[in-house]
Amino acid sequence: MFDGRDVRLEIGFGGREHLAHQALQNPDVGIIGCEPFTDGVVMLLGKVGESGVRNLRIFSGVVRTIFDILPPASIDRGVLNYSDSGHQT
Numbered sequence: 001m002f003d004g005r006d007v008r009l010e011i012g013f014g015g016r017e018h019l020a021h022q023a024l025q026n027p028d029v030g031i032i033g034c035e036p037f038t039d040g041v042v043m044l045l046g047k048v049g050e051s052g053v054r055n056l057r058i059f060s061g062v063v064r065t066i067f068d069i070l071p072p073a074s075i076d077r078g079v080l081n082y083s084d085s086g087h088q089t
Contacts, residue, residue, distance in 0.1 A: 001057065002029075002030025002055065005028060005030045005055075006028075006029050006030065006076040006077070007029070007030045007031070007032065007074060007075055007076055007077075008022070008030070008031045008032070008075070008076060008077045008078065008079065009031075009032045009034065009063075009066075009075045009078045009079070010033045010034065010078075010079045010081065011063045011078065011079065011080045011081065012034070012036075012063075012081045013033045013034075013040055013044060016040065016044040016047050018079070018081060019031065019033045019056070020044065020047045020051065020053065020056075022079075023048075023051075023055055023056040024051060024053060027054070027055055028055075029055060030055055030057070031055055031056050032056075032057045032058075032066070033056060033057070033058050033059065034058075034059040034063045034066055035058070035059075035060060036060070036062045036063075041058060044058060045058070
């Protein structure tokens with residue numbers, strides 16, 4: 001997905017500020033943002049569209065489901081923001 005670059009996973013990017021900043025400041029790193037709430041995803045898409053970021057992928061859903069898709073040991077670093085322990089699926 002990121003041509004052999006390090007991959008970071010940001011869980012719960014909320015209003016987008018941290019994730020968009022990290023993508024802009026680290027163009028040599030692939031970043032996956034995971035957010036279950038549509039409002040956060042929509043806000044990030046607007047920010048990414050304006051900035052031209054190319055090293056970012058978005059997973060719209062609950063983070064535990066992404067681990068069924070990703071290959072083992074494919075994430076080099078993780079960031080947890082805006083945890084919502086009350087969110088159930």
